[in-house]
Amino acid sequence: MKYGNELKVGTAVILSLIILFFGIRYFQDVPLFSGSYELHTAFSNADGLVNGNPVRINGVPVGSVDRVRLNTEQQRVDVYFHVENGLRIPEGSTTKLAGLAAFGTVMLDITLGPPGNPPLEAGGFLSSSSSDALGDIMSQAPQLVGRVDTLLTGATSTLGEVEGLLANPQSDLRQMLVAIEASAASLDRLLRMEQRRIASTLESVDTLASSLSSFTQNNQDSLSLVVQNLNSTLTQLNTNLATLESTTANLDVLLTKINQGQGTLGLLVNDPGLYHRLDSTAATLNGLLLDIQRDPKRYLKDLKLVDVF
Amino acid sequence: MAVSSLAITTPIRNLGLYVLLLVKAFGSLGEFSLYRKNLFTQMVRTGIDSIPIVALAAGFSGAVTTVQTAYQLVTPFIPKSIIGSIVAPSLILELGAVVTGFILAGRVGARIAAELGTMRVTEQIDALEAMGLNSVGYLIVPRVLAGVIMFPILYVFACFVGIGGGILVAQIGGYLSIGEFVKGAREFFQPFDPIFGIIKSVVFGFAITTISCYKGYFTGGGAEGVGKATTEAAVMSCVYILLADLLLAVLLL
Amino acid sequence: MIQIENLYKSFNDKPVLKDVSLEIQEGETLAIIGRSGSGKSVLMKHIIGLLKPTSGRVFVDGTDINKISYNQLREIRRQFGVLFQGGALFDSLDSFENVAFPLRTFTKMSEAEIRSEVQHCLNMVQLPDVGTKKPSELSGGMQKRVALARAISLKPRYIIYDEPTSGLDPETSNTIDELISDLSNQMNATSIVVTHDMHSVLSIADRAAFIHQGNMHWVGTIDDMHRSDDATLRAFVKANEYQIGIPSHA
Ligand SMILES: Nc1ncnc2c1ncn2[C@@H]1O[C@H](COP(=O)(O)OP(=O)(O)OP(=O)(O)O)[C@@H](O)[C@H]1O
Numbered sequence: 041m042k043y044g045n046e047l048k049v050g051t052a053v054i055l056s057l058i059i060l061f062f063g064i065r066y067f068q069d070v071p072l073f074s075g076s077y078e079l080h081t082a083f084s085n086a087d088g089l090v091n092g093n094p095v096r097i098n099g100v101p102v103g104s105v106d107r108v109r110l111n112t113e114q115q116r117v118d119v120y121f122h123v124e125n126g127l128r129i130p131e132g133s134t135t136k137l138a139g140l141a142a143f144g145t146v147m148l149d150i151t152l153g154p155p156g157n158p159p160l161e162a163g164g165f166l167s168s169s170s171s172d173a174l175g176d177i178m179s180q181a182p183q184l185v186g187r188v189d190t191l192l193t194g195a196t197s198t199l200g201e202v203e204g205l206l207a208n209p210q211s212d213l214r215q216m217l218v219a220i221e222a223s224a225a226s227l228d229r230l231l232r233m234e235q236r237r238i239a240s241t242l243e244s245v246d247t248l249a250s251s252l253s254s255f256t257q258n259n260q261d262s263l264s265l266v267v268q269n270l271n272s273t274l275t276q277l278n279t280n281l282a283t284l285e286s287t288t289a290n291l292d293v294l295l296t297k298i299n300q301g302q303g304t305l306g307l308l309v310n311d312p313g314l315y316h317r318l319d320s321t322a323a324t325l326n327g328l329l330l331d332i333q334r335d336p337k338r339y340l341k342d343l344k345l346v347d348v349f
Numbered sequence: 350m351a352v353s354s355l356a357i358t359t360p361i362r363n364l365g366l367y368v369l370l371l372v373k374a375f376g377s378l379g380e381f382s383l384y385r386k387n388l389f390t391q392m393v394r395t396g397i398d399s400i401p402i403v404a405l406a407a408g409f410s411g412a413v414t415t416v417q418t419a420y421q422l423v424t425p426f427i428p429k430s431i432i433g434s435i436v437a438p439s440l441i442l443e444l445g446a447v448v449t450g451f452i453l454a455g456r457v458g459a460r461i462a463a464e465l466g467t468m469r470v471t472e473q474i475d476a477l478e479a480m481g482l483n484s485v486g487y488l489i490v491p492r493v494l495a496g497v498i499m500f501p502i503l504y505v506f507a508c509f510v511g512i513g514g515g516i517l518v519a520q521i522g523g524y525l526s527i528g529e530f531v532k533g534a535r536e537f538f539q540p541f542d543p544i545f546g547i548i549k550s551v552v553f554g555f556a557i558t559t560i561s562c563y564k565g566y567f568t569g570g571g572a573e574g575v576g577k578a579t580t581e582a583a584v585m586s587c588v589y590i591l592l593a594d595l596l597l598a599v600l601l602l
Numbered sequence: 603m604i605q606i607e608n609l610y611k612s613f614n615d616k617p618v619l620k621d622v623s624l625e626i627q628e629g630e631t632l633a634i635i636g637r638s639g640s641g642k643s644v645l646m647k648h649i650i651g652l653l654k655p656t657s658g659r660v661f662v663d664g665t666d667i668n669k670i671s672y673n674q675l676r677e678i679r680r681q682f683g684v685l686f687q688g689g690a691l692f693d694s695l696d697s698f699e700n701v702a703f704p705l706r707t708f709t710k711m712s713e714a715e716i717r718s719e720v721q722h723c724l725n726m727v728q729l730p731d732v733g734t735k736k737p738s739e740l741s742g743g744m745q746k747r748v749a750l751a752r753a754i755s756l757k758p759r760y761i762i763y764d765e766p767t768s769g770l771d772p773e774t775s776n777t778i779d780e781l782i783s784d785l786s787n788q789m790n791a792t793s794i795v796v797t798h799d800m801h802s803v804l805s806i807a808d809r810a811a812f813i814h815q816g817n818m819h820w821v822g823t824i825d826d827m828h829r830s831d832d833a834t835l836r837a838f839v840k841a842n843e844y845q846i847g848i849p850s851h852a
Pocket residue numbers: 613618636637638639640641642643644645687
């Protein structure tokens with residue numbers, strides 16, 4: 041064989057190039073034989089998404105991320121990725137980030153739009169919807185705070201009405217006085233009770249948050265468990281707030297009643313002790329609600345630690 | 350000359366000799382017809398003939414790394430795919446090139462030094478020169494080129510067989526499934542990693558072949574000199590592989 | 603023509619050649635004689651630039667070979683055929699390929715032409731059927747003859763033989779001596795024969811140069827050598843047990 045050596049070397053070169061080419065494609069999660077096409081999406085926060093991270097539809101890998109570019113003009117992160125040829129992604133599909141950067145497992149999930157829509161062309165754009173486990177809490181907590189805020193405003197205005205009524209010496213509150221006294225006492229009791237429950241709820245949330253932040257073992261399963269617990273805790277907090285809300289509503293009804301039977305209000309004016317008790321109850325409620333408003337923020341700061349580690 | 354000044358000047362002289370040899374070799378690169386035939390012979394001896402031993406070593410490296418990583422990761426919280434995330438990059442970034450390097454330092458480096466050393470002490474190099482042949486171009490250029498070209502190819506094979514060995518042991522030994530292994534490997538895969546490995550293998554191939562050619566080409570002192578050159582070529586190649594490994598990691602990673 | 607002027611050579615401050623001057627005429631056969639270790643091989647390597655002189659100059663056809671570029675030196679070397687003392691056959695090639703090597707490297711001969719030329723050279727050194735044998739499968743004398751065949755395969759203008767007949771039986775020695783004579787006559791080659799073998803010197807050389815203790819002790823024709831009364835030369839010659847013709851003074 042005259043060209044025996046050349047043949048051997050040539051074969052080795054070709055073989056190694058094939059291994060290299062398909063090896064890189066395989067580990068990059070690019071389909072080995074069929075081609076792929078590029079799509080484009082954008083996030084406000086890339087959450088550690090990098091080149092080569094998998095792209096999934098319903099948990100099935102279908103491609104990977106090619107480029108992650110910071111777009112300072114529009115204050116967003118442009119993400120280019122490719123998916124297998126022949127995969128039909130209808131218009132109206134959305135993307136979201138899943139997984140945690142801390143564990144190197146950030147993924148780009150595509151939620152398919154209505155199947156009737158025409159498919160996206162290569163280079164098409166998908167809008168993003170951010171909602172991963174931690175993002176849920178992050179987005180849910182401000183809502184809760186907002187609700188507490190509304191509630192507080194409602195309570196304050198209701199109490200302001202009460203105050204307004206009391207300031208009117210012509211009003212007859214005599215008959216309602218006993219009812220108010222009882223109501224105030226029960227409100228007081230209720231608030232004290234609620235205070236304990238809310239405090240203990242926040243305490244347990246706090247414990248969870250601190251245990252979450254001290255959670256250095258990189259375990260996704262346990263973490264997601266914690267995140268679930270946290271979620272249910274927040275749901276509980278939500279329920280508690282609902283109770284508080286209905287209590288305030290009751291108070292509202294009560295005041296409407298007072299408004300209707302005006303005759304006994306004069307007695308209330310002549311009884312400064314009662315007035316002060318009502319006032320202090322209102323102050324307690326106000327303070328408590330302010331506290332709730334403050335506490336979740338502190339607690340949210342704790343939560344953010346999770347993001348950092 | 351005093352002993353102390355010799356201790357300083359000798360290494361510098363040797364470095365100069367080495368560099369001049371390289372310059373002469375590069376100067377002869379253009380005379381392709383001079384070394385074309387030798388080039389393919391050397392490529393077969395350096396590359397093709399080394400495939401079995403490189404594959405064997407790489408396969409076992411992959412298998413052992415897998416078993417040891419599995420042994421160290423006993424915590425149930427850590428997903429098993431992490432084994433794939435550790436074994437594959439280890440092979441691609443480090444073991445594939447370094448294991449191949451050490452094997453070639455012994456197998457190819459020693460052979461080159463012994464061949465050229467024998468040619469030197471039996472005046473075969475003089476005979477080539479006396480004919481009007483450029484002995485550096487004829488003997489050294491094809492050996493260095495063969496190393497630089499074939500080493501990356503061996504590296505690719507080493508990674509292929511190494512990862513294959515890891516997967517095989519993972520599956521057979523029941524440590525984790527192929528799917529988990531590949532999933533883990535994919536999660537941390539960077540396209541630059543194999544590029545880095547190839548750069549490394551080119552540098553290693555260059556280091557081994559040039560050091561061995563230098564040692565062999567300037568052999569003196571008969572059979573004993575050839576033995577000394579052979580040993581030194583293998584040892585120096587290993588030392589410079591380690592140095593180059595560190596240097597490249599610092600520079601490129 | 604080759605001229606060596608005031609050549610000094612020392613290895614690690616140890617002098618081997620001290621002020622050697624020599625002129626080799628076109629077409630002549632010069633024998634370089636001297637005791638073992640006197641520096642004959644070192645001198646011969648200076649002629650083709652394999653060793654660089656510590657001082658002094660070497661001219662080949664008027665060109666100072668130590669003042670020209672490497673590529674120019676290679677051009678000059680191509681006019682030489684060199685038989686090294688140890689043969690220096692390429693042990694990776696068989697005998698045929700060793701002889702064919704210069705032809706393949708420096709000529710554009712066809713494979714058939716190369717075959718016939720190599721066979722011709724091997725016949726000349728009386729080894730017609732060693733072609734397929736590796737150098738390691740040949741005796742020392744056979745290796746030397748294959749090397750000789752390689753040295754002459756390109757029909758060079760200058761042929762340097764370093765001990766062509768040492769290690770050979772007298773009959774083969776005679777054949778090689780005849781071959782050297784034939785080559786210089788037929789091809790009008792200039793031959794430089796490094797040897798201890800006075801029989802060779804007497805049968806083939808026109809002139810002889812005697813190196814002693816690193817000096818060019820004596821240079822002259824064979825006739826002059828017969829008549830010389832130089833004691834050192836006579837002692838050297840006598841040690842070879844050949845009668846030159848002039849009775850010793852004793
Ligand atoms: N490369 C070298 N390095 C150091 N010394 C050398 C070298 N080559 C030759 N010598 C020394 O030069 C001297 C002459 O050596 P040379 O080979 O020329 O002897 P020679 O005359 O050819 O002897 P012989 O007839 O035995 O071949 C010797 O003493 C040898 O030790």
